[in-house]
Amino acid sequence: xxxxxxxxxxxxxxxxxxxxxxxxxxxxxxxxxxxxxxxxxxxxxxxxxxxxxxxxxxxxxxxxxxxxxxxxxxxxxxxxxxxxxxxxxxxxxxxxxxxxxxxxxxxxxxxxxxxxxxxxxxxxxxxxxxxxxxxxxxxxxxxxxxxxxxxxxxxxxxxxxxxxxxxxxxxxxxxxxxxxxxxxxxxxxxxxxxxxxxxxxxxxxxxxxxxxxxxxxxxxxxxxxxxxxxxxxxxxxxxxxxxxxxxxxxxxxxxxxxxxxxxxxxxxxxxxxxxxxxxxxxxxxxxxxxxxxxxxxxxxxxxxxxxxxxxxxxxxxxxxxxxxxxxxxxxxxxxxxxxxxxxxxxxxxxxxxxxxxxxxxxxxxxxxxxxxxxxxxxxxxxxxxxxxxxxxxxxxxxxxxxxxxxxxxxxxxxxxxxxx
Ligand SMILES: C[S@@+](CC[C@H](N)C(=O)[O-])C[C@H]1O[C@@H](n2cnc3c(N)ncnc32)[C@H](O)[C@@H]1O
Numbered sequence: 001x002x003x004x005x006x007x008x009x010x011x012x013x014x015x016x017x018x019x020x021x022x023x024x025x026x027x028x029x030x031x032x033x034x035x036x037x038x039x040x041x042x043x044x045x046x047x048x049x050x051x052x053x054x055x056x057x058x059x060x061x062x063x064x065x066x067x068x069x070x071x072x073x074x075x076x077x078x079x080x081x082x083x084x085x086x087x088x089x090x091x092x093x094x095x096x097x098x099x100x101x102x103x104x105x106x107x108x109x110x111x112x113x114x115x116x117x118x119x120x121x122x123x124x125x126x127x128x129x130x131x132x133x134x135x136x137x138x139x140x141x142x143x144x145x146x147x148x149x150x151x152x153x154x155x156x157x158x159x160x161x162x163x164x165x166x167x168x169x170x171x172x173x174x175x176x177x178x179x180x181x182x183x184x185x186x187x188x189x190x191x192x193x194x195x196x197x198x199x200x201x202x203x204x205x206x207x208x209x210x211x212x213x214x215x216x217x218x219x220x221x222x223x224x225x226x227x228x229x230x231x232x233x234x235x236x237x238x239x240x241x242x243x244x245x246x247x248x249x250x251x252x253x254x255x256x257x258x259x260x261x262x263x264x265x266x267x268x269x270x271x272x273x274x275x276x277x278x279x280x281x282x283x284x285x286x287x288x289x290x291x292x293x294x295x296x297x298x299x300x301x302x303x304x305x306x307x308x309x310x311x312x313x314x315x316x317x318x319x320x321x322x323x324x325x326x327x328x329x330x331x332x333x334x335x336x337x338x339x340x341x342x343x344x345x346x347x348x349x350x351x352x353x354x355x356x357x358x359x360x361x362x363x364x365x366x367x368x369x370x371x372x373x374x375x376x377x378x379x380x381x382x383x384x385x386x387x388x389x390x391x392x393x394x395x396x397x398x399x400x401x402x403x404x405x406x407x408x409x410x411x412x413x414x415x416x417x418x419x420x
Pocket of ligand 1: 179217338
């Protein structure tokens with residue numbers, strides 16, 4: 001893969017393992033030509049406006065890398081000689097430091113720190129002392145860093161520039177987190193896996209509920225998607241500091257307005273922890289969706305759907321949640337009761353809703369008494385997790401056992417990103 005001209009980029013959109021088909025579907029919906037799905041990402045060719053649109057609109061990707069160059073690097077001399085030929089100024093804004101995330105396989109050069117030092121010297125920029133920032137979303141006040149990913153394989157060095165900068169899961173609106181927050185990209189993957197609408201039909205209601213909302217990640221992602229807004233409105237990206245940044249193209253990519261003729265989503269969220277509820281409200285305010293959320297401080301046993309009749313055939317109604325999972329079997333007693341209560345509340349009050357729950361332990365999930373199928377298998381914080389889903393609650397065995405193709409129902413809505 002190499003850059004084919006000034007406006008075509010060979011890219012790798014990066015995601016968590018297991019999420020690739022969902023990311024592939026997102027790229028397809030943007031009209032982007034995908035080359036192949038690889039573990040942890042999708043390779044694609046993007047024109048400049050598509051690169052901008054991908055960063056703005058992709059909900060499940062953590063970053064979008066652009067291939068800068070591939071060259072021989074069998075020795076440090078060869079690495080330095082080839083690195084000196086790179087047009088670094090194209091990727092590094094004036095005054096920025098550089099960081100290189102280096103991996104080496106089957107290659108003579110395997111001292112990743114020394115490789116990064118040589119590349120930094122060739123670039124003429126200072127090597128940043130830190131890598132990625134901590135995993136929260138507070139504003140970064142430190143000096144700008146141009147990030148690169150370097151992969152040596154069989155003495156060939158592939159250098160990629162990170163067009164996203166701050167990882168895409170740093171949404172900007174999620175500055176307050178409660179205990180065990182989900183990565184927003186995983187929340188987005190859960191929603192995509194159940195077919196949460198980004199293009200709802202005006203015919204029906206669109207309803208969402210999360211009784212264990214923590215910092216509100218799922219509810220806010222659901223609100224942004226269902227109203228056709230980008231996942232992190234207003235955030236900036238590394239490509240905006242590149243030498244060939246086209247402000248007019250960016251303006252046209254961001255000019256797409258959100259829908260106002262679709263149904264207003266009805267979103268209820270709750271948590272028994274008052275701090276979590278405060279975080280949800282504050283985060284929703286920053287995301288601009290506060291008026292779409294009804295948030296309460298209550299235990300799951302008091303949780304109820306939005307007022308109105310049970311969902312009909314034209315309605316979309318999902319409980320998508322991430323209950324506490326604990327880490328150890330010996331804490332399973334309390335959690336079994338909690339899961340049983342959750343299942344009982346679903347059966348008694350959420351008739352014809354569908355349920356999706358992210359769990360680490362399928363046996364624990366069985367205490368809900370709900371008929372559950374797999375919709376997604378991935379990782380969260382290095383732990384294996386699975387998204388389990390039901391059919392409509394109250395129908396036979398919680399509805400027909402059907403499994404949607406991941407990503408299949410996700411499609412661009414009117415007014416949201418157009419294929420570019
Ligand atoms: C894994 S966290 C959810 C994290 C959330 N998805 C986020 O991104 O921030 C589980 C949440 O369940 C809440 N919780 C635990 N027991 C509860 C109960 N009985 N009723 C309601 N909420 C409860 C905890 O306070 C915690 O915020």
